Amino acid sequence: MELSEYVQKGFQMLADPGSFDSxxxxxxxxxxxxxLLDAQADEAVLDHxxxxxxxxxVLKHCHTAAATYILEAGKHRADKSTLSTYLEDCKFDRERIxxxxxxxxxxxxxxxxxxxxxGRSLPHITDVSWRLEYQIKTNQLHKMYRPAYLVTxxxxxxxxxxxxxxxxxxxxxxxxxxxxKLKDASKSLERATQL
Amino acid sequence: xxxxxxEEHREHLAFLPQVDSAVVAEFGRIAxxxxxxxxxxxxxEGAARKLNVSSDTVQHxxxxxxxxxxxxxxxxxxxxxxxxxxxxxxxxxxxxxxxLQLYLDNRKEIRTILSELAPDLPSYHSLEWRLDVQLASxxxxxxxxxxxxxxxxxxxxxxxxxxxxxxxxxxxxxxxxQLEQALEEMKTNHCRRVVRNIK
Numbered sequence: 227m228e229l230s231e232y233v234q235k236g237f238q239m240l241a242d243p244g245s246f247d248s249x250x251x252x253x254x255x256x257x258x259x260x261x262l263l264d265a266q267a268d269e270a271v272l273d274h275x276x277x278x279x280x281x282x283x284v285l286k287h288c289h290t291a292a293a294t295y296i297l298e299a300g301k302h303r304a305d306k307s308t309l310s311t312y313l314e315d316c317k318f319d320r321e322r323i324x325x326x327x328x329x330x331x332x333x334x335x336x337x338x339x340x341x342x343x344x345g346r347s348l349p350h351i352t353d354v355s356w357r358l359e360y361q362i363k364t365n366q367l368h369k370m371y372r373p374a375y376l377v378t379x380x381x382x383x384x385x386x387x388x389x390x391x392x393x394x395x396x397x398x399x400x401x402x403x404x405x406x407k408l409k410d411a412s413k414s415l416e417r418a419t420q421l
Numbered sequence: 422x423x424x425x426x427x428e429e430h431r432e433h434l435a436f437l438p439q440v441d442s443a444v445v446a447e448f449g450r451i452a453x454x455x456x457x458x459x460x461x462x463x464x465x466e467g468a469a470r471k472l473n474v475s476s477d478t479v480q481h482x483x484x485x486x487x488x489x490x491x492x493x494x495x496x497x498x499x500x501x502x503x504x505x506x507x508x509x510x511x512x513x514x515x516x517x518x519x520x521l522q523l524y525l526d527n528r529k530e531i532r533t534i535l536s537e538l539a540p541d542l543p544s545y546h547s548l549e550w551r552l553d554v555q556l557a558s559x560x561x562x563x564x565x566x567x568x569x570x571x572x573x574x575x576x577x578x579x580x581x582x583x584x585x586x587x588x589x590x591x592x593x594x595x596x597x598x599q600l601e602q603a604l605e606e607m608k609t610n611h612c613r614r615v616v617r618n619i620k
Contacts, residue, residue, distance in 0.1 A: 340563040343532045348570065348587040350521045354596050356603040360615055366538040369497040371620060373607060376542070378599070381586060392584055394575050396545035398607060404548055411550040411569050412593050418552060418567075 227298045229312075236291020237316035239284060246288070249276050251322060254285070258292035259333045265339060299330065300337040346384055353380040375401050422498055424489070424506035431510060433485030438477055438512050442519050444472065444488075449523040452487040456534050487521075493524050494531040543575040543582060553587075569593050 239245050246254065257271045272285055299309060306327050313323045355375040363369065379392040397402065426434075437445050451464060462476075466482070469476035493503055503524055507517050548571060555566035573584045588596070606612060 241612070301561055303561075338561060342558070342564060342566065344560040345558045348585055351571070351586050351588040353592075354599050356600065358603060358606050358612070360612075360619065362619065363570060364536075364539040367495055367532060367535045370536070371616075373612070373616070375603060377545075377603075379586070392573070392575075393584075394543040394545050398604070400545040401600065401604055404545060405597060405604060406595045407548045407550060408593060408600070411552065411571075412590070412597055414552055415567065415569065415590050415593070 227304065227309075227312075229298060232287075233291045233294050234316060236288045237295065237313070237318070240288045240292065241265060241313075241317040241319070243319075245280065246286065248321075250280060253277055253326060254288055255292060255326060255329050258289055258296060258329060259329060259337075262288070262293055262296060263336045276341050296330070296333075296337065297341070300334070300341050303338075306331075336390065349381045349383050349390065351379050352382050354378065355380070373398060377401070377404075422496060422502055424496070424498065424503075425491055426489075426506070426509070430485055430488060433481035434510055436474075436482040437486070438516055440472060442515060445516065445519055445593045446523070448483050448486050449490075449519075449527075450482055452490060453527050453530070455483070455487060456461065456491070456531060489520070490524060490527060491531060491535065495527075495535055497532070500525070541578060543577040545579060546576045548573050548576040 240251060240254065253274050253276055254272075257274070261267050261271050272289060277285060295312075298304075302308075309327055309330060310323050313326060318326070320374045355378045358373055359376065361372050361374050375396050375398070377394055377396065381390050381392060383390065437448070447468075451468075455461070461589070462480075465476045465479045466518070469479045472479065478496060489507075491591055493506075500521065503521055504517065507520055512520075528563045550572070551570045553568045553570050555564050557564055568587050571588065573586060575582045575584070
């Protein structure tokens with residue numbers, strides 16, 4: 227994990243009980259996690275009365291440093307010993323290291339979930355709807371008398387803003403072919419998970 | 422159900438008794454070919470020269486025959502109805518027989534061609550799939566994220582459209598379950614009754 231001097235400086239300030247007492251330290255730590263993980267969080271996350279006495283520039287620096295470090299740690303799946311080593315280097319005392327690791331452990335799943343959801347991917351199928359109809363006639367062809375299916379796949383793009391739909395018609399044989407192939411894929415998936 | 426042949430149509434068809442059956446059979450072959458591939462005016466000229474008539478006459482004859490065949494196929498009229506419809510044209514027994522044979526031989530194919538004229542939705546052609554496991558991304562390392570990548574081929578307006586899509590294992594199972602239910606639906610009493618009774 228490569229961390230800048232800015233981050234290191236921020237953590238050194240956080241380590242200092244003169245700048246951040248126990249309470250302030252915990253609050254800032256929680257604020258950092260909240261900013262990252264809570265979708266509704268905004269700048270007000272640092273507006274706690276027990277943080278008012280700290281210079282806002284210092285507050286911002288430490289908050290940013292903490293958030294940056296948390297993201298890097300999450301990205302690389304850092305374990306407790308990695309975290310401890312870095313925090314020791316930043317002159318954190320035992321108590322603060324424990325506090326940080328506990329807070330990190332509590333938020334680890336949400337953090338990894340968030341990081342995993344960032345990135346480009348192919349359009350993703352989320353659902354399917356179908357319609358069965360019995361075709362009787364068109365203006366070009368009478369007495370058709372055959373069943374047909376209309377299948378719509380609901381698709382999500384990774385920017386979550388466009389929802390293209392893919393619709394197509396098929397007869398019974400074609401739908402059987404489609405279902406057969408999807409079943410092959412899911413059997414293959416089952417076998418792969420048992421390896 | 423009898424075919425309703427207009428004055429103009431009868432006039433065009435009136436050319437047919439004036440040539441041999443072999444020529445009528447040939448016109449029939451040309452008519453179906455034109456339905457398959459589109460018309461080719463040069464053929465009319467060649468035939469017109471050989472038969473010593475105007476190319477318009479040949480064209481009308483072939484078009485009349487084409488219309489006779491497509492209308493009959495569209496309505497799926499019975500043999501008896503076809504014979505009765507053609508009877509009013511006053512052709513010879515031999516010609517009537519030839520026309521009937523032409524109808525019966527080509528009906529299925531003509532209906533297939535006509536079905537392609539319907540409002541067209543993309544239709545299923547085929548599907549390919551691939552199993553993938555995402556191991557890492559720029560924002561998160563050491564992942565094990567299974568996914569199924571699907572290449573869906575659809576026919577639309579004569580061409581093949583391909584969509585590349587992805588889904589996760591849970592959704593895949595859901596898709597299979599839903600579509601199997603769709604297939605099962607055809608076997609229910611309700612659907613069977615409808616199919617049996619609407620003919």
